[in-house]
Amino acid sequence: MSSIAVIGGGYVGLTTAACFAHLGHDVVCGDNDAERVRSLSKGEVPVLEEGLPELVAAGLASRRLSFVLTAAAAAKTAEFVFLCVPTPQGENGAADLSIVEAVAREIAPVLRPESVVVNKSTVPIGSADLVERLLNENGAVPGTIGVASNPEFLREGSAVRDFLEPHRVVIGCKDTEVAVRVSELYRDLRAPILVTDAASAEMIKYASNAFLATKISFINQVANLCEEVSADVREVALGMGYDPRIGFEFLHAGPGYGGSCFPKDVQALLYSAQTVGYDFQLLRSVHDVNQIQHDRMVEKIANAAGGSLDGATIAVWGLTFKANTDDLRDSPALAIARRLIDGGATVRAYDPAAGERAAGLVPGLEVVSDPYEACDGADVLTVLTEWDELRWLDFERVGAAMRQRRIVDARNLLDPAAMRQRSFAYEGVGR
Numbered sequence: 498m499s500s501i502a503v504i505g506g507g508y509v510g511l512t513t514a515a516c517f518a519h520l521g522h523d524v525v526c527g528d529n530d531a532e533r534v535r536s537l538s539k540g541e542v543p544v545l546e547e548g549l550p551e552l553v554a555a556g557l558a559s560r561r562l563s564f565v566l567t568a569a570a571a572a573k574t575a576e577f578v579f580l581c582v583p584t585p586q587g588e589n590g591a592a593d594l595s596i597v598e599a600v601a602r603e604i605a606p607v608l609r610p611e612s613v614v615v616n617k618s619t620v621p622i623g624s625a626d627l628v629e630r631l632l633n634e635n636g637a638v639p640g641t642i643g644v645a646s647n648p649e650f651l652r653e654g655s656a657v658r659d660f661l662e663p664h665r666v667v668i669g670c671k672d673t674e675v676a677v678r679v680s681e682l683y684r685d686l687r688a689p690i691l692v693t694d695a696a697s698a699e700m701i702k703y704a705s706n707a708f709l710a711t712k713i714s715f716i717n718q719v720a721n722l723c724e725e726v727s728a729d730v731r732e733v734a735l736g737m738g739y740d741p742r743i744g745f746e747f748l749h750a751g752p753g754y755g756g757s758c759f760p761k762d763v764q765a766l767l768y769s770a771q772t773v774g775y776d777f778q779l780l781r782s783v784h785d786v787n788q789i790q791h792d793r794m795v796e797k798i799a800n801a802a803g804g805s806l807d808g809a810t811i812a813v814w815g816l817t818f819k820a821n822t823d824d825l826r827d828s829p830a831l832a833i834a835r836r837l838i839d840g841g842a843t844v845r846a847y848d849p850a851a852g853e854r855a856a857g858l859v860p861g862l863e864v865v866s867d868p869y870e871a872c873d874g875a876d877v878l879t880v881l882t883e884w885d886e887l888r889w890l891d892f893e894r895v896g897a898a899m900r901q902r903r904i905v906d907a908r909n910l911l912d913p914a915a916m917r918q919r920s921f922a923y924e925g926v927g928r
């Protein structure tokens with residue numbers, strides 16, 4: 498078993514650290530937020546992520562997992578140092594690498610000879626070379642430290658399962674011996690391991706997210722067309738998905754993709770293409786279609802409210818960027834709620850996991866802790882996140898609370914026939 502440092506105690510870092518400890522490695526997770534380190538050391542996991550609190554608790558109890566302040570403190574004795582720090586969207590859509598760079602400078606002087614620094618953060622093509630150069634310039638003995646790219650493919654909400662049951666492990670490195678050492682860390686997982694050069698590994702990550710975003714924009718446009726020709730996009734997606742070349746996943750039409758990854762990574766890949774003079778037309782459209790899809794939902798809600806949002810009361814169910822997470826970053830629901838408020842509507846929202854925090858992010862948004870209360874006096878109820886619990890509510894009670902029985906289901910969560918039976922005017926996406 499190996500000694501591993503994980504730098505960054507966010508979604509990716511914490512999942513990586515807890516899962517490596519679960520696999521039997523000795524893991525120290527370094528973060529520069531003292532409060533976070535303190536609470537993680539007590540087993541308090543700050544994010545809603547299935548299975549993660551249990552793994553963190555088990556790691557702490559077995560002493561295979563610990564948390565320390567600073568990257569250097571975590572890295573100094575490790576054989577492998579995984580960089581799991583944020584790469585937020587910077588100017589012009591480019592990925593902002595300043596945190597990765599700062600960490601590389603910080604750990605360079607303390608790294609143990611023969612250790613390997615592994616980029617797990619989503620970093621632009623060429624970042625492995627950048628990290629190697631920064632290590633060498635800041636005190637690492639050149640030629641003694643390996644650098645590899647090992648992108649993550651974790652989905653929020655199922656990150657632990659995605660780590661422990663991956664579809665593939667990608668390791669990009671110019672030195673095959675180093676790549677083999679990194680691959681050994683995953684030997685107990687049953688997954689294909691693909692060893693490539695660093696640039697290809699970095700591209701695999703961006704191209705994967707960009708392709709999934711493309712699937713979503715594609716099905717959203719098919720859905721819009723379905724509305725024009727009276728087809729049902731759910732049936733269409735099912736019929737397409739049986740073809741294994743297409744597959745069922747990521748063909749759910751909705752309000753457009755959001756979250757901390759797709760919007761940012763699509764922009765970053767577009768920016769990378771632009772810097773080398775390549776026009777990635779398809780991806781530009783994927784992004785544009787996504788923006789238009791948000792607009793379309795606002796229009797649907799306005800139409801359901803009688804043509805204007807001004808003075809209307811809208812009940813919103815769901816605020817997170819998808820279900821089973823408490824993450825609000827780049828949530829289509831928040832973007833839509835903002836637009837409704839700007840249009841003059843009173844918006845009263847319920848979310849099972851993140852209501853209170855959302856209230857602080859959207860001026861004028863009223864947040865309540867009960868889905869029925871959100872519907873009090875509403876002209877339209879709109880479902881913006883696909884929380885399963887919303888499906889099973891008492892719709893007689895919902896209808897009785899509303900001023901008018903109108904639903905815009907931006908996630909196709911509810912059963913249209915059941916809604917119409919209860920006298921709701923129901924509108925989904927592409928059905």
Ligand code: UGA
Nearest residue numbers: 649650651652653747748749751753754755756758818819
């Ligand atoms: C995404 C990828 O799925 C992960 O593989 C990747 O590791 C991660 O980004 C990352 O780069 O870190 P995540 O952002 O957690 O994971 O969320 P997804 O489940 O991919 O959903 C992204 C967005 O697309 C959500 O807003 C979701 O509602 C939307 N979506 C997804 C659809 O509108 N339709 C679908 O069929 C699927």
